[in-house]
Amino acid sequence: MILYGKKLAQAFEILKQLMILNGEIAVTVKELSNELSLEILTAHDETDRTVTGGYCGDLLSWVMGRAKAGDAWISIMGNVNSIAVAVLADIACIVLADGSTLDEDARVRAEQQKIIVLQSQLDQFTLCNKIGELLKVK
Amino acid sequence: MDVIIIKIKYDFHIHSCLSPCGDNDMTPENLVNMAKLCGDQVIALTDHNSCLNCPAALKAGKSIGLTVIPGMELTTSEEIHVVCLFEYIKSALEFSEFVYSHLPTVHNNPSIFGDQLIMNENDEVQGTVDKLLINATSISIMQIVSLMEKFGGFCFPAHIDKSSNSIISNLGYFPDDCGFVAAEVSKSCNLEVLKQSHSEINELKIIRDSDSHSLDWLDFENETIDCNALTFQDIVDSITIHVDCF
Numbered sequence: 001m002i003l004y005g006k007k008l009a010q011a012f013e014i015l016k017q018l019m020i021l022n023g024e025i026a027v028t029v030k031e032l033s034n035e036l037s038l039e040i041l042t043a044h045d046e047t048d049r050t051v052t053g054g055y056c057g058d059l060l061s062w063v064m065g066r067a068k069a070g071d072a073w074i075s076i077m078g079n080v081n082s083i084a085v086a087v088l089a090d091i092a093c094i095v096l097a098d099g100s101t102l103d104e105d106a107r108v109r110a111e112q113q114k115i116i117v118l119q120s121q122l123d124q125f126t127l128c129n130k131i132g133e134l135l136k137v138k
Numbered sequence: 139m140d141v142i143i144i145k146i147k148y149d150f151h152i153h154s155c156l157s158p159c160g161d162n163d164m165t166p167e168n169l170v171n172m173a174k175l176c177g178d179q180v181i182a183l184t185d186h187n188s189c190l191n192c193p194a195a196l197k198a199g200k201s202i203g204l205t206v207i208p209g210m211e212l213t214t215s216e217e218i219h220v221v222c223l224f225e226y227i228k229s230a231l232e233f234s235e236f237v238y239s240h241l242p243t244v245h246n247n248p249s250i251f252g253d254q255l256i257m258n259e260n261d262e263v264q265g266t267v268d269k270l271l272i273n274a275t276s277i278s279i280m281q282i283v284s285l286m287e288k289f290g291g292f293c294f295p296a297h298i299d300k301s302s303n304s305i306i307s308n309l310g311y312f313p314d315d316c317g318f319v320a321a322e323v324s325k326s327c328n329l330e331v332l333k334q335s336h337s338e339i340n341e342l343k344i345i346r347d348s349d350s351h352s353l354d355w356l357d358f359e360n361e362t363i364d365c366n367a368l369t370f371q372d373i374v375d376s377i378t379i380h381v382d383c384f
Contacts, residue, residue, distance in 0.1 A: 059216075059217050059274065060217065060274075061213075061217065061242065061244075061273045061274035064244060064273075065242065065244060077302060079301070079302045081159075081272065081302070084250050084251055087250050088247060088250050088251075
């Protein structure tokens, strides 16, 4: 019975991955993190938030006016001002590319503001492509 | 004739409660008095993209015998911070208005970024600034030196050692065609290490400021600059011509 349950759970997971790949269901921050092997740098209570798009940029004044609510924001800027911009733009998560780091005061602020910050060793171009494929962004 | 040289303890980069990231305790009256207690003889008030608290700071400084230079920390279109200092409050306020017109119309959200309080010399709130002051202006790093000459001021890139909003972090190096003759490093900068990785800064006069956003940040051991007098021109001369501070 237990074995049957496990097999069912595995089958369900495969089906879910296929549906994500087909763009049939939304991707959450947690799934983004798992699919792209991202490290989560902040305490992560809010990883169920749906990611609906993406924005790539490092000039904060550009990001605040152009990133949309629900975007995964790909950047190399891990400073405290980035967190304020992330709150303002209501982004789903920040993805720091090229192994760029999160300042300690930014980490504290991100956790206070419930902003998830993820990290990848991949460069911004590669990350954008992979996230775009995952979200089926055209 | 012997030239008299005086050693001046200075701090040319301080924020008040006008900057959204500045503590609300950093009223012009408070910061001027704290700077005096810390032994500063000349300071500059340099809020983000605005000089609106400078009149109050100058009055506060005059009443306790501290020289206060009106200024601002401009954010260029490349998001590089540049400290801008003025001889006269009139020029500073004219430049402040010019800069404000070159900020995008993005409104401040005090709950996210902080308050932007305009104060008088009695620590009374006179108003708030609407546009977000930490945003980038449309003024490029290539324009700022000539703009400052036009408005009657002097400028230098701020905290060139920092990993964000610095000319080196944002452009990758310190360019020699912007017209800067001086540059600022932060309190904790290891200047020798910075010079090793960026030998192009050896030609510049380097100064060190606190970049205080809170009262406790004002107190730090700083080198002095050698001046003939506590006038704006003497101070600018001491930064640009006579003295290598380190």
